[in-house]
Amino acid sequence: MEINLNLNGKLVQWDAEPSDTLLTVLRREGYMGVKSGGCENGECGACAVLMDGKPVNTCAMLAAQADGHAIETIESLGEHPEKGWAGSIGLHPIQQAFVEVGAVQCGFCTPAFILAAKALLDVEPNPTEEMIREAISGVLCRCTGYLKPVQAIQRAAAVLRGEQVEPINPEGLAVPPEWLKPVNEPNVPFEPEGMGDSIVQTKVVPKIWVTPDTVPLTTVGKPEQKVDAIKLVQGKPVFTDDIELRNMLVAKVLHSPVAHANIKHIDTSKAKALPGVAAVLTWQDIPRVVYSTAGQSDPMPGPLDTFSLDNKVRFVGDRVAFVAAETEAIAMKALSLIDVEYEELPILLDSEQSMQPGAPILHDEPEYVNFDLSDPSKNIAAQLRVDIGDIEKGFKEADRIFEEEYEVPKVQQAHIETHVVITQWDEDERLVIRTSTQVPFHVRRILAPVLGLPMKRIRVIKPRIGGGFGGKQEVMIEDVAAHLTIVTKRPVRYEYTREEEFIAARSRHPMKFRLKTGVKNDGTITANEMYCLTDTGAYGCHAMTVTGNTGHKAMALYVGDGEYRKSPNIRFYADIVYTNTPPAGAFRGYGAPQGFWPVERQLDKIARALGMDPIALRLKNCLRPGELHPFSTVWSEGREPMPEIINTVGLEECVEKGTAEIGWYQKSDNEDWRTVPDKPYLRRGIGVAFAMHGTAIPYLDMGGASIKMNEDGSFNLLIGATDLGTGSDTVLAQMAAEVLGVKVDDMIVYSSDTDFTPFDKGAYASSTTYISGAAAVYAAQKVADRVKERAARLINDKHKTTYIASDIRLANRLAYAPDGQCVSMSEIGHSTIHHFDQEQIMGVASYVSPVSPPPFAVQFAEVTVDTRTGEVVVDSLLMAVDSGVIVNPLTAVGQVEGGMTQALGYAVTEEMTYDEKGKANEIDLVDYHIYRANEMPQLNTIFIQTYEPSHPFGVKAVAEITMDAVAPAVANAIYDACGASLYRNPATPERVWDALQIIHAEQS
């Protein structure tokens, strides 16, 4: 049929099938700013356009319905301000505001936000924040926490009203000049000075407490615009699925409907006979190569227990067959024509049953490769036994012992861009894998044997990523498309639906805990013992390392006081077991959010039992600067453990500033504050939790960077690091620009491509700014050395001087001699490449860290509880965080706001559950509720800067610690409000209500 649209102000006439959605047709016609979140219920809103001025979701609308209507896509708005001789209209004020305010993270939902904002501002030029939040409530964002988009829309509204707006990055914002020491050599790393006396500086959003001894820097520490923001606000085709290849096939996977079965027989003949089907693959068709899908460095720290296709299925959603067809509809039809005979086996859903005698065994395949203490005959994927000090002695020395059991659920990463990959043979018949991955180099290494290809015959390209959060630290779907390209010799595209994300992707490991803590009456912890039972699901991806981090982070923070600081008594034992549920894997926080739930709940209980302020109890026992990381001598995720001294701990300052900001001492134990006038059934509460994380994996993970100078004084920064929306491309460019004395937009960043960029382990373990950033700095220093050499020669030739390279200082795109003479970067570049003694100035560097300096944080939460129903409204979240030097306040605060929001779901709404046959109860983003813009608590962030001496700019991590402490802080606030004590998250109304009934029963 024919449809006529007024599209972006122009009449268009297209052919469409009656069943085509508007999303399908718009993307087919090249409007790639309309994204797909893989859903059919319109829950994510990434596919939004404006129809007759109102936002609608194109995934849930037929193209035919739009016939005769006016449709606006993001392509109707602005463009890059530099478009050559034709000129440019520039960005639309809303797009510009999103760029300036830092409202763009992964950028996948950004076009939808901008269109929703336009719909609002077209009719309401002066909206309230409530109106803005309502207007964007149709768009789910997993990155930002919505605060930055709201601020961007407020800013755009002001611009559109013709008002003046404050610049985001005024000069001297980071540190008042009078507080600074004179600096002659800005590129020399400064010495650690500790916290010293501090001053608060209010940035666009975050407050940053800086040390007065901080050296002023030009770009590091400044809220620079993200290097990819301009293309993302325009909805440019930058994501994996945004390219179309000639003759590309669509892949689909037949997923198992049963939780545990042998495949007795598969008949694919009817599917293969269906016109338009190019290939159908089963386990009988491809090589049987055992591997692990975990995207980790070599050697793989976990069991090898997975095949691309197997003759056994181990969870509802496991793979049974692959199909490639000309269209999605044909591929779906083909799936329905595959006849499978299953021999069903007993199923194992409860992790507590996994190690019991007689339990069904999931992995009896002979190819299984053990790792460390894995034992598939007992369904054990991994085990951990960590003893520090003398735990029994510690308990004997305790005045009181507290022992409880806790539990945390399985939750989903829920990145808005689902997993997606496109594979093809290139002109050299090398396999090109274009994939939305956090780990392109691991993809290449892991898949080579699976596909029967030498690694050099594979090229992995990582375009922009629409969020990952660990979910894409998995080599999970690339093999599907690759096998089908190998067999069909054609390009193949495979994209998960939202339902597949729930039934066949990875998740956070659910865990059960028993925590026993010995304390003296003064609050000194004498011993802390945790047993952890982790459910890894059907496969052991990240099994050992995630749970190792549970102990390594949560059980390391509190060492005790006095003599116990030198010799803490800690035990961490864990069993990581298989069940017939979808495999767990990496998820932002990587084991630490699980561990901090029991630890921080228990600390609160202890404080109340001892009559202590919960903050005082924590400060008394937590790690301090100069102390040994207690786990560093006994366990490491990477190589052999090596002692690590913790140089910086900003917890005391986090407490000081955080308590003042939230009014802790005014609200805590204040009965007047707890009550809500005229609503006796509502109770308010305030809670706190501490957190410690890590920065990278010591001795193991390596990042590389390459920098090339161009003749105009710009630089190409090639990095293997994978910016999954966090802003790491920008942050790395800032650090390199700082060293080279140029602007950030002089750095042309390219990441990542296994053919063209240096190796990088990928985006995980909170390592990019620290590891890849150090590599970028060292590469920049090599380039800077050559630039200075060439600058000295140019200055000497011109002015008959005798300067040497070490005399030269780079700043403001210039190379200065001590007498003030200078040459520009473009002069240096041009001269070096074209005029004399020609050379290509380049620098390559890599970095592996011997330490993993922990960031620290204090998380506060305020809640209101409806004691009639158990419903909880989280009113505010405040995180005071020590992440070392903040390279970019906008991207860093975006990490904190987004992380707290993701963790808010872990605290209150998010949970993956299964029925008695192992079938998922939540398969969309309706039942699995993530927070929307119009129900968010107030978010507040305070950065406490410390200077980490192991990094050239003093940085530590920020991305993951944000996940760690929200859930226990919320639960502690609930207890404060109404006495309901939760041992399992999330705090659903039912759980809170159940806990209240226990109180009522005790009272009666």
Next chain:
Amino acid sequence: MITQYFRPVTIEEALKYLSQKNKSIVPLGGGTVLSKKTIQEDFEVVDLQKIGLDLFQISGNQLTLGAACTLQFLLGKQELQEDLRHAISRETNLHMRNMATIGGTIISADGCSPALTALSALDARLIWQPENVGILLGEWLPFRKSEKPGLLLEKIMLNSQLKLNIKLLARSPQDYPLASLAVAQWPGGRTRVVMGVQRDKYPVLVMDGTSPQGAFEAAEHTCKTILAGYKHEAYLTSVIPEMIKQMTQAAS
């Protein structure tokens, strides 16, 4: 999948399409349900967007909502009870409310639908075509899957003078509820209580009496009946009657 798309411009034309025998032809409201790619069977659709079913009329105490009124359009109508608008706002997100129609919601919403629960409590009357058949929503819901009073739901009629009190039990302020509770009260004292839970296919009537009296007991009885064996049984059977008791007291 959809094999044919029709867009009539009159009700009569729509009825002509829908009355064709030996064909699977269904009315298309906002398209939010029928556009799903995963629907495997073949069928044809008749898009109702141009046949004038998007009217909103007030006549004395009577409100008439055209079946093709979008949820977001209705949300802007101050003549609707505030709690009804609240229920509509919680039906789905803004973008979907711009698409989804009230008629489509009545046809397809699940047992916990806030809007359906509220409309049932208000004893909404549905007018079907052809033959202008009127039926009360609450009476039709139990037979929704099997019996349709006509080919086309034309409009929904409401009494604007009723008091309505809505309570949605949910994990967060905008979460789709685990349970929807609605109490409507007539000026003469008639009280109608409806509850929706996710387990059921439609919201169920708890009580329709001449006064609020007995609402608590009726809710207890209904909970015991419909929630037996449900995973949230203990919680809901305790909380819902108490909430309904408070809601009826507030309505009085």
